[in-house]
Amino acid sequence: MGRDATPSGGNVEASDSLLVARIAAGDDRALAEAFDALGSAVYGTALYVLGDAVTAQDVVQDVFLDLWSRSVQYDCARGSLRTYLRIRARHLALDRLRSELRRAGREERYERLNPAQPEPCPSEQVTAAETASAVRDALGQLPPEQREAVKLAYFSGKTYREVAKTLDISEGTAKSRIRLALAKLETLLAREMQEASE
């Protein structure tokens, strides 16, 4: 009889494939099983990147909502569901980190161009100062060529092509320097935020 009575613990690919097929069919019990089995790994990944529990929970929700809404995109032949979800969590967490960097960059540019601003309340001043300080400290720890590329991209609002032209390097080199810089900043800021929350 071609029927398995219980899921085979050793056959991860078949188990993941079945779980995702059930999710695609609209089985919310399967989504709950996926969360129970893999929620810790996804949350841990998000928290490691972001260093912030609240934002990490948002990322966890986005990852599993994505699985529920687009489960047909998972291909078990390319890796386990655990690996797939952790990669998704890392991508979404990095996106949020980049958004934070861009926001910090925009704020700094705005303050430079508009010096006379209403006085923020003391708590806002502290938060803004802490964020700006954390970003400046992290930038200061980058190699000079990476720091320059990131500043041109995120604080001067230049495109990859414009960064390449300004620094007299190829577009590929510009992208590579920015990517390496962001990866290093992610690590530095995550550590900074983790230490600040302890």
Added chain:
Amino acid sequence: MTTDALLPPSGLRERVLTAARNARPVGRPLPPLPRISPVEALRRAVEDFDSLLSALSEEQWRRPMPIRGTVQGVVGHLIGVEEHVQRALSGDPEMADIDHIAGTQDEVVRQTGRPVEQTHRAWREAADRTLALAAEADLGQVVKIWGRTLPVGGWLIVRAFEYWIHRWDICAAVGLSATIPDTPSLRLMTDLVARALPVGVARVPGGATPVNLHFVLTGPGGGVWDVTIGGHRGDSSGEEGRPDLMIVADAVDFCRLAAKRLPPQEINAHVTGAVDQAARIFAGAATLSMDE
């Protein structure tokens, strides 16, 4: 400390599941499907069957088949079935308990050996008369045919299902590749089969232990159904809301099982819970077929 050791905060699980259910209702499969009416499903099935018949050579029409003698005999049977449906929709009480097989035998005999173009034309005219009646019918009106009772809409889906299965049979007999219906039509069929499971299982000898079944069909036409088999269960020793039995199977395979084209012991299904009840469920699904 590894990232795996970090437990998600309490409440996050429920938050995630609630957001998911709001984004896509439970039981709604991916990718999203347009809904079609039972009349449209039957129309598509008739067109598909007509395309097949048009592609057959005379020799293929005369090819022997396990049921109804030949391909031409199967088409003769379907002409008879259309007559039964038309008479039932018109209120003829004789159709309530007429036998689905024996009741078409005269037409099988009449068509066998006839010029195939004439059989093809007779069938198409019969199918078109049914479609015309169906377009004007009250799909919610309950009608009894062949000893079974369904709303008219359900009968149209049964007809579409029969056309698919006989198309499959003919393709197997003449060496053509079988196809499956379009996904919206297939979904109507799987929904009908799933909802009819309690009726089918009630026909299986040996008593009816109540079972809460969580039934998942995967692939095109798939979906999720929570079905109570054998009446309501009283308080159970199990966790509230947890089904007694879960069966996960491919949608097309399960339809073929329901049509008696796939033996229950050959279906590749994932079963958890009260696994000893699964055989009854599969046997019950097979009783839904009106073929031998």
